[in-house]
Amino acid sequence: MTELLPNFVAGRWQAGSGAGTPLFDPVLGTELVRVDATGLDLAAAFGHARQTGRAALQALTYRERAALLGAIVKVLQTHRDTYYEIATANSGTVKNDSAVDIDGAIFTLGQYAKWGDALGDVRALRDGEAVKLGKEPVFQSQHLQVPTQGVALLINAFNFPSWGLWEKAAPALLSGVPVIVKPGTSTAWLTQRMVRDVVDAGVLPSGALSVICGSSAGLMDQLHPFDVVSFTGSADTGAVIRSHPAVARQSVRANIEADSLNSAILLPDGMPGTEAFDLLVREVVREMTVKSGQKCTAIRRIFVPEAVYDAAAEAIGAKLAGLTVGNPRNESVRMGSLVSRAQLTAVRDGLAQLQREAGVLYDGNGPQGRPLVDADRAIACCVAPVLLGTRDADGAALVHDVEVFGPVATLLPYRDLAHATSLAHRGQGSLVTSLYGADDAALGRTAVELAASHGRVHVITPAVAKAQTGHGNVMPMSLHGGPGRAGGGAELGGLRALDFYHRRSAVQASPEVLAQLGLTAA
Numbered sequence: 001m002t003e004l005l006p007n008f009v010a011g012r013w014q015a016g017s018g019a020g021t022p023l024f025d026p027v028l029g030t031e032l033v034r035v036d037a038t039g040l041d042l043a044a045a046f047g048h049a050r051q052t053g054r055a056a057l058q059a060l061t062y063r064e065r066a067a068l069l070g071a072i073v074k075v076l077q078t079h080r081d082t083y084y085e086i087a088t089a090n091s092g093t094v095k096n097d098s099a100v101d102i103d104g105a106i107f108t109l110g111q112y113a114k115w116g117d118a119l120g121d122v123r124a125l126r127d128g129e130a131v132k133l134g135k136e137p138v139f140q141s142q143h144l145q146v147p148t149q150g151v152a153l154l155i156n157a158f159n160f161p162s163w164g165l166w167e168k169a170a171p172a173l174l175s176g177v178p179v180i181v182k183p184g185t186s187t188a189w190l191t192q193r194m195v196r197d198v199v200d201a202g203v204l205p206s207g208a209l210s211v212i213c214g215s216s217a218g219l220m221d222q223l224h225p226f227d228v229v230s231f232t233g234s235a236d237t238g239a240v241i242r243s244h245p246a247v248a249r250q251s252v253r254a255n256i257e258a259d260s261l262n263s264a265i266l267l268p269d270g271m272p273g274t275e276a277f278d279l280l281v282r283e284v285v286r287e288m289t290v291k292s293g294q295k296c297t298a299i300r301r302i303f304v305p306e307a308v309y310d311a312a313a314e315a316i317g318a319k320l321a322g323l324t325v326g327n328p329r330n331e332s333v334r335m336g337s338l339v340s341r342a343q344l345t346a347v348r349d350g351l352a353q354l355q356r357e358a359g360v361l362y363d364g365n366g367p368q369g370r371p372l373v374d375a376d377r378a379i380a381c382c383v384a385p386v387l388l389g390t391r392d393a394d395g396a397a398l399v400h401d402v403e404v405f406g407p408v409a410t411l412l413p414y415r416d417l418a419h420a421t422s423l424a425h426r427g428q429g430s431l432v433t434s435l436y437g438a439d440d441a442a443l444g445r446t447a448v449e450l451a452a453s454h455g456r457v458h459v460i461t462p463a464v465a466k467a468q469t470g471h472g473n474v475m476p477m478s479l480h481g482g483p484g485r486a487g488g489g490a491e492l493g494g495l496r497a498l499d500f501y502h503r504r505s506a507v508q509a510s511p512e513v514l515a516q517l518g519l520t521a522a
């Protein structure tokens with residue numbers, strides 16, 4: 001029997017009372033550890049976080065809590081090598097892909113530590129300027145934000161066991177709100193280990209950070225009106241969260257990050273031979289292959305001018321053909337595996353669906369690709385990239401609707417820019433789109449048009465070819481989230497992320513009283 005990972009709740013480590021769900025190495029097929037949440041006293045777990053954890057955190061100022069984030073960064077840096085080993089074993093990722101998850105998390109925590117320090121030694125945030133309520137300024141209204149009086153339940157997806165925890169926990173803890181994280185089960189080991197290291201280091205007050213691995217049963221039932229829930233995962237589970245009575249009736253604030261049909265658009269000036277064309281090809285290949293395409297922000301639809309369709313298909317296919325797929329422990333491998341057999345099946349099913357309306361332009365799993373490196377096709381959850389395409393971008397329905405969570409993208413031609421933007425909007429709300437071209441005015445106009453249906457518009461011109469941070473790379477400085485189908489959520493974006501963990505209120509009083517509120521400087 002493999003080790004049963006304990007949960008950390010109510011200030012102590014507690015094993016579930018069931019046999020546990022096994023977690024596997026998706027490349028070797030071996031069982032690694034087990035997780036289980038059966039029999040936990042969830043009411044006690046939430047109560048401890050809500051009372052003890054919150055009281056301790058909210059007794060501190062923003063600057064003091066920022067120092068806690070800095071201390072977490074140091075703990076995580078100390079154990080970084082172990083995290084890479086766990087990611088390789090449990091997520092099947094090569095080093096560069098593990099870095100997106102692990103170092104991306106440490107970077108995000110570090111940013112919030114810096115931003116929090118600048119907020120200073122206060123316990124409430126100024127929200128705009130005071131406004132007089134009558135003719136004379138003797139009686140005024142000052143909006144402010146105070147930390148919510150509850151806990152933050154973080155329900156996370158399997159694809160970012162590290163970043164998914166810390167990109168949410170950083171603004172929550174900085175806001176003084178205790179965190180209870182429930183990671184996606186198949187890759188929960190890394191989340192559990194990171195929490196274990198932070199708990200062992202004793203850098204956080206009791207109740208500030210809890211982890212529950214395994215079944216989600218009963219978690220939502222524990223939420224009180226001032227708690228918040230931040231969910232990342234599929235649209236279907238998102239709908240379950242949204243319709244739970246805690247959210248629907250008690251107004252528990254819910255942030256939903258769901259699936260998304262992101263896109264890349266090559267502008268009309270991006271003919272083959274231009275730098276913009278090459279930049280699109282490079283970025284598409286990167287997005288299809290990083291973490292084997294298991295990124296919520298990955299490019300799924302590629303829009304190019306009609307005249308460029310064949311050249312784009314050829315250039316992307318040629319680059320994909322050079323890719324080595326297999327066991328991430330082998331240094332020559334550039335792309336590892338999907339996280340589980342369930343995901344392998346889901347990707348194959350999704351591919352079959354899309355092929356009802358799109359043809360195969362490149363398939364690394366067939367004779368066009370290379371053999372798997374150090375991996376047995378019968379066991380390993382490896383799938384090589386597949387580029388699909390159809391010249392009928394309007395008639396295709398599934399490619400604008402079905403998210404295949406793997407190394408799969410579809411090439412689609414457009415007539416003019418208005419057509420391209422209307423096709424991008426058919427994702428019905430996406431996390432990100434990227435634009436490639438050299439015409440600043442056209443790029444600016446298009447960016448504004450696409451902003452209505454995208455959380456982020458990433459514009460790549462030759463001038464920023466080296467400096468740009470990557471279409472799918474979620475930087476803490478920018479909003480992460482998207483309208484409509486993407487869930488309507490909003491994470492990150494600097495200190496804006498703190499809004500979710502705060503309550504806005506207006507104090508109406510004399511300027512003398514308002515001066516005593518102890519708010520951040522104007």
Ligand code: NAP
Nearest residue numbers: 156157158183184185216232233234237257258259260296
């Ligand atoms: P999922 O099946 O919806 O699961 C997400 C999380 O919800 C897991 O922790 C899961 O637990 C839990 N869960 C399942 N049923 C639940 C319920 N009834 N009540 C409460 N929690 C429940 O999604 P996934 O397969 O892990 O993740 C893949 C999807 O996430 C993709 O569609 C991807 O686009 C999306 N995603 C979005 C973002 C974003 O930021 N927008 C980021 C990453 C991924 P178990 O694991 O135990 O089932």
